Amino acid sequence: MLCGFAKIVSLLAVSQAALGKIIYAGINESGGEFGVWSPGNPGFGLPGRLGVDYAFINKSTVDIFVDQEKINLFRVTFLMERMCPLQYGLGARFNETYFNAFADAVNYITLKKGAYAMLDPHNYMRYNDPSQQPFSGSVIGNSSDPTAATTKQFGQFWHELARRFAQNPKVLFGINNEPHDMPTELVLKNNQEAINAIRSAGARQLIVAPGNAWTGGHSWTEWSCTDCKPSSDFMYQLVDPLHNLAIDVHEYLDIDFSGGHDACEQPAPQNLEKLTAWLKEHKLKAIISEFGGGNNEGCINMLSEMLEYLAANDEYIGWTVWAAGPIWGTASPCCGPTVGSLEPGAITSEGKPNGFSTVWPAAIKPHIPASKLSACSLFFSPC
Numbered sequence: 001m002l003c004g005f006a007k008i009v010s011l012l013a014v015s016q017a018a019l020g021k022i023i024y025a026g027i028n029e030s031g032g033e034f035g036v037w038s039p040g041n042p043g044f045g046l047p048g049r050l051g052v053d054y055a056f057i058n059k060s061t062v063d064i065f066v067d068q069e070k071i072n073l074f075r076v077t078f079l080m081e082r083m084c085p086l087q088y089g090l091g092a093r094f095n096e097t098y099f100n101a102f103a104d105a106v107n108y109i110t111l112k113k114g115a116y117a118m119l120d121p122h123n124y125m126r127y128n129d130p131s132q133q134p135f136s137g138s139v140i141g142n143s144s145d146p147t148a149a150t151t152k153q154f155g156q157f158w159h160e161l162a163r164r165f166a167q168n169p170k171v172l173f174g175i176n177n178e179p180h181d182m183p184t185e186l187v188l189k190n191n192q193e194a195i196n197a198i199r200s201a202g203a204r205q206l207i208v209a210p211g212n213a214w215t216g217g218h219s220w221t222e223w224s225c226t227d228c229k230p231s232s233d234f235m236y237q238l239v240d241p242l243h244n245l246a247i248d249v250h251e252y253l254d255i256d257f258s259g260g261h262d263a264c265e266q267p268a269p270q271n272l273e274k275l276t277a278w279l280k281e282h283k284l285k286a287i288i289s290e291f292g293g294g295n296n297e298g299c300i301n302m303l304s305e306m307l308e309y310l311a312a313n314d315e316y317i318g319w320t321v322w323a324a325g326p327i328w329g330t331a332s333p334c335c336g337p338t339v340g341s342l343e344p345g346a347i348t349s350e351g352k353p354n355g356f357s358t359v360w361p362a363a364i365k366p367h368i369p370a371s372k373l374s375a376c377s378l379f380f381s382p383c
Helices: 005-018 059-068 096-112 151-165 184-200 273-281 297-312 359-367 375-379
Strands: 024-029 073-078 116-121 171-174 207-210 245-250 285-290 316-324
Touching: 024 059, 024 116, 024 285, 059 096, 073 096, 073 316, 096 116, 096 151, 116 285, 151 171, 151 184, 184 207, 273 285, 297 316, 297 359
Parallel strands: 024 073, 024 316, 073 116, 116 171, 171 207, 207 245, 245 285, 285 316
Antiparallel strands: none
16 A cells, blocks of 8 residues: 655654654755846846756756666755746746746656756845846845835745645755845744745645845844844744754855855854754754865865765755756856856856866765665555
């Protein structure tokens, strides 16, 4: 007899709280948010053309990562202004053309290949103008901005999205990418609204909640602007009735933690110490959903040290490196022009092998667990 979906996710929730193992290991698939950069032109590239302005995955790439590289998690980015067009506003009314293309990507990863997909609204907890992301757009829930989407609307959006994937146990819900420069109390409020909405939609899967300050692990216990109190002061207050919640953390290794430089100068084990202690104190788990480093010996060593640290500390249950994607071309998502993307078969802007041929085999692949856990394998359920 096939095990029930509710049983699967409930058992997985228990497993994440009880076990200290890397359950998820994988990569970001970035591209669904592309094609909107145009300073001074709000609405540029919306809704956009699939395969021209944006794309979610190359299915052949997913095949390579699952079948050959043996990863089990893809963080799949999308843009809320495309999912919820500006003429509708943020909420439960979707652009079905965009959603269907996104769902096709998610279903290929999860139903065809048997891996997990983390849904990633790549919006910096902002909505209505992605033309200069990550800084444009109104902060969700900002009551002093009459153009801002409300926290309630954010909940309506998440209720609808979660409802549509509620019966797929391989889906994870990432609440929003990198909130920043906003009151940390508001990040907490928006996160809790999303959690409530997801659970009220009948979805029981893992929810991954960000903090403020670009959800940086190194800055988790620090102020980041005048109204940006430490994430550590608030995120432990999140309540999930199913106790199936993880903290979303980003941690780049360059000098300013941006991922914009090729040299790695920030050691993750030391910089994550305070976050790790906080997670342990509050009995929480975390996923490092973005990190990366340059194509050089120093970064390869420091990336390895980081992944060894995560594996050695029970508070971390997974990671996804930044980034592959179908339309990066020769551009570098991270860490200098010598890396390029992690998309198999692509090259760098210098015409050389990209990060899939350099950084990936040297620093990432050796740390993919040989046997990753799942809701079924943990409890010997014949799923």
